[in-house]
Amino acid sequence: MSAVIANALIANRVLREGTGNEIISKLNEIDGTDLSLKEVLGTVAGNVHEYDLDVINAKDQETGEPVYILVNKEASEAAKRATLFDAGEIELFKAILDTLYSPETNSPRDRFSISMGLIRDLLDDEIKKRYSYAETKYVIERLVSLGWLTKYVRQGDEIIAPSLRTLAELNSYLQEQYGQEGTDTYRKCAGCNQVFTIGRQCTTEGCRLRLHNKCAEIYFRGRDESNQKCGLCGADFTTALTVHPLS
Ligand SMILES: [Zn+2]
Ligand SMILES: [Zn+2]
Structure with a gap:
């Protein structure tokens, strides 16, 4: 079963949890097994280590859906290798x-x-x-x-x-190049502490607060609109700017 998941990861590099679960439930049905996606991914990660690959957990910034990504272990080398690029x-x-x-x-x-x-x-x-x-x-x-x-x-x-x-x-490369030592444009979400390129941004110029949409819901849970203030500068966050390639 892990071979099927490994193939899906190798072909696409990115496997969404929903897709992974669909594959697993079909295979469980065929094989009469009761494995979870997590268990199978654990086996896959063990098998790909010898090729200097790893399976890491990330999430879709828009939906919050967990995604599993097959990556080269040496992040600094990643841009040079396995890319088929000169x-x-x-x-x-x-x-x-x-x-x-x-x-x-x-x-x-x-x-x-x-x-x-x-x-x-x-x-x-x-x-x-x-x-x-x-x-x-x-x-x-x-x-x-x-x-x-x-x-x-x-x-x-x-x-x-x-x-x-x-x-x-x-x-690591992005943080190195674009973090505070670089252009200082690399951003993290204040809710989940993961990389941020899609979501919402505080309206105050220079304020660093960024939140994925799903993380903003959690951040402000239980607060009415008049009480949704930026945790860093106090500005109204209900008017936060949208950061999205389609906006
Ligand atoms: Zn977040
Ligand atoms: Zn702010």
């Missing part, structure tokens, strides 16, 4: 992440997403000299197909954002 393409990927996390992109409010039509113009000049529009688009499409970037459609416009895989597997 050095130039990795450089371009890093430049795209720089743009997604730049203070310009995320001011006056967080976005962590950029229109496909604009992204090349926003890249570093040195990178632009080396990559044409067509090449940039080609690499972005490959990054999307391999799960390193996510593509949304907003009013007919294609929007690029970091994927669940990137947020999980490259988390």
Whole structure:
């Protein structure tokens, strides 16, 4: 049974709990077993360790649904390995992440997403000299197909954002580059302490409070609207800004 789950993870890198449970219940029916997704994932994690892979728990920032992601154990090496990319393409990927996390992109409010039509113009000049529009688009499409970037459609416009895989597997890299020692644009949710790129942001300029939508519900549970204040600056949080690639 663990082979089926391992295959699902290897093929997609990301397995949603709902999908995993569906697979497990079908297999339990066929095999006459009574295994849980957790047990099977434990076996899978044990088996992939020898390939320097690991299964980590994350969650969908919008729905809060648990997701399991197959990652390279050496996070710092992750961008270099297993990506099927050459050095130039990795450089371009890093430049795209720089743009997604730049203070310009995320001011006056967080976005962590950029229109496909604009992204090349926003890249570093040195990178632009080396990559044409067509090449940039080609690499972005490959990054999307391999799960390193996510593509949304907003009013007919294609929007690029970091994927669940990137947020999980490259988390240390993102923190290093864009944390307080870097551009200081890396954000965490004050509710769950996990990475934040989608959710709600305090309206006060410079205030760091961010909450995923589900986490905001928990954070303010039992309080009426007049009492939903930012825990850091005291501003009204009912008017908090929406941070989402589709807004
Ligand atoms: Zn959260
Ligand atoms: Zn605030």
